[in-house]
Each structure stands twice: as C-alpha cells, then as structure tokens.
Amino acid sequence: MSDVKYHEVFDLSDGELYCGLCHVPLENGPITLRYMGNDFPILMPKCPLCGLGLIPEELATGKIFDVERALEDK
Amino acid sequence: MSDFYASEEWRAFDLGHPGGADSTKKLLSMGNVTPDDRVLDLCCGAGDSLRVCAELGFDVCGVDRASVIEYARKNDPDQRYLVWELEDKGANLPFADGSLDVVLCECSLSLLEDKSSVVRDVRRVLSRGGRFLISDVYDGNPPEFKEFRLVWWEDATHALRSFIVSWIWKTGKVFPSPSCRGGRKYFLGVYEAI
Numbered sequence: 272m273s274d275v276k277y278h279e280v281f282d283l284s285d286g287e288l289y290c291g292l293c294h295v296p297l298e299n300g301p302i303t304l305r306y307m308g309n310d311f312p313i314l315m316p317k318c319p320l321c322g323l324g325l326i327p328e329e330l331a332t333g334k335i336f337d338v339e340r341a342l343e344d345k
Numbered sequence: 346m347s348d349f350y351a352s353e354e355w356r357a358f359d360l361g362h363p364g365g366a367d368s369t370k371k372l373l374s375m376g377n378v379t380p381d382d383r384v385l386d387l388c389c390g391a392g393d394s395l396r397v398c399a400e401l402g403f404d405v406c407g408v409d410r411a412s413v414i415e416y417a418r419k420n421d422p423d424q425r426y427l428v429w430e431l432e433d434k435g436a437n438l439p440f441a442d443g444s445l446d447v448v449l450c451e452c453s454l455s456l457l458e459d460k461s462s463v464v465r466d467v468r469r470v471l472s473r474g475g476r477f478l479i480s481d482v483y484d485g486n487p488p489e490f491k492e493f494r495l496v497w498w499e500d501a502t503h504a505l506r507s508f509i510v511s512w513i514w515k516t517g518k519v520f521p522s523p524s525c526r527g528g529r530k531y532f533l534g535v536y537e538a539i
Contacts, residue, residue: 338510342510
C-alpha cells in the first residue's frame with residue numbers, strides 16, 4: 272500500500288470536470304512537482320486516458336507562484 | 346534574534362537548516378574534525394546536528410537560548426545542552442578559554458545581533474588551531490573575521506533554495522527573505538583561529 276503524503280489534494284466530485292481532448296471525466300491522480308531535486312506529490316484531477324493533469328488556479332497562483340517567486344529571488 | 350526562529354511554526358518544520366545532515370557532515374569533514382576534538386554546536390536549535398556529531402563519535406555539546414534548549418531537551422534528551430543567552434555585555438559563552446577545538450554554527454550567525462562579540466568569544470573558547478565551521482547566508486563574498494582566516498568555503502545556494510521550496514510546500518507560507526539577514530546566497534565555510 273502506498274504511503275505517499277500529498278502536499279495538496281483536490282476536492283473532486285464525480286463528473287465535475289472532463290478532459291477537453293478525450294471527453295472523459297477526470298479522476299484524482301498523483302502528480303509530482305519537482306524543484307531542484309525535491310519531489311512534492313499532489314493529488315490532482317487527471318485524465319485516465321491521456322494522463323493530462325489539471326493544476327487549479329488557486330494552487331497555481333498560491334504555492335506554485337510563491338515557490339517560483341522565491342526561486343527567482345536569487 | 347528574530348522571534349520567527351523561536352516560533353512553534355519554525356519548530357514544527359522538520360528540515361532543521363539548509364542542506365540538513367549532508368551539509369553538517371561536509372563542514373565536519375572539511376574542518377578535519379576527529380573524535381578527539383571537543384565540539385560546540387553554537388545555536389544548536391532542536392539538536393539535529395548534535396545527533397549527527399554524536400553518531401560520528403564526536404564529543405559534542407550544544408548551546409542556545411533557554412526556550413530553545415527546553416524544547417531540544419524534550420526533542421532529544423540524549424544530547425548535552427547548555428543555556429546561552431546573548432547579553433548586552435557580550436557573548437560570554439559558558440566555556441573556559443581555549444577549551445574547545447571546533448565550534449559549529451549553522452544558519453545562525455547572521456541572526457545574532459552582536460556578531461562581532463560572538464565571533465570574539467568563539468575565538469576565546471577555541472584552542473590554538475581551532476576551527477570555526479559556518480554555514481549561513483552571504484552576499485557573494487564569505488565574511489571575513491580578524492580572529493580567523495578562511496581556509497575553505499563553497500557556495501551552497503542550491504541548498505538554501507531547496508530549503509525555501511520545502512518550507513513553502515510544507516507550511517503554505519512565504520519564507521522570510523534571506524536578504525534581510527545579509528545576503529541571498531548561502532555558503533559553507535571553514536575558518537581557522539589565528
């Protein structure tokens with residue numbers, strides 16, 4: 272059994288989101304963000320067919336933005 | 346010292362300092378520390394580096410403020426700690442002149458308000474040829490001290506950046522800018538007592 276600790280988990284309801292390419296419902300799946308050799312697993316909506324993942328706007332403009340800004344603040 | 350580093354929020358963060366145990370081992374290695382050396386971890390925090398030193402067989406003791414030592418003793422009661430408060434009259438480390446061979450100070454010197462006094466007192470407690478092992482933020486040129494000569498250093502900015510990324514992901518909060526502590530880069534340095 273996997274013991275992965277996800278840093279963010281998206282609250283996804285059945286049928287809430289669909290893949291624009293495959294036209295099937297997205298399912299929560301693991302996505303790994305990698306910065307400088309460190310992995311940060313998150314559980315986000317993914318297409319079960321093509322594997323394309325969705326990064327919610329809140330996460331993109333929140334933690335991800337903060338990380339990018341911190342890394343650019345050399 | 347900033348209250349941020351005495352906060353529960355900081356204590357709950359389990360990465361210790363940039364580079365973690367690998368950084369500590371690199372400093373100890375480049376400082377040629379041996380089991381015969383008496384080692385002080387200045388501003389030892391939760392005792393992470395004390396454990397590294399103890400595992401390597403070094404005779405080590407840690408000092409920090411009373412509130413930090415109280416936490417460290419609960420966190421790891423197997424290590425040796427002494428309370429040390431930086432006072433107006435000077436650093437006054439609780440050790441006799443020349444009684445130590447190595448002082449390790451990781452990610453802390455830049456936080457201390459009276460660095461000159463602390464560096465002078467580190468020199469006082471070190472024996473002849475004693476080493477002052479530092480990791481800290483810097484502006485591109487490692488700091489110079491009249492009491493010590495720099496014998497080795499390397500840039501470790503990647504460790505600071507990795508540390509900050511981990512902080513943001515684990516806490517969801519922005520890390521205080523390192524630039525307010527004297528630089529945006531990070532270095533490891535070995536200084537030898539003059």
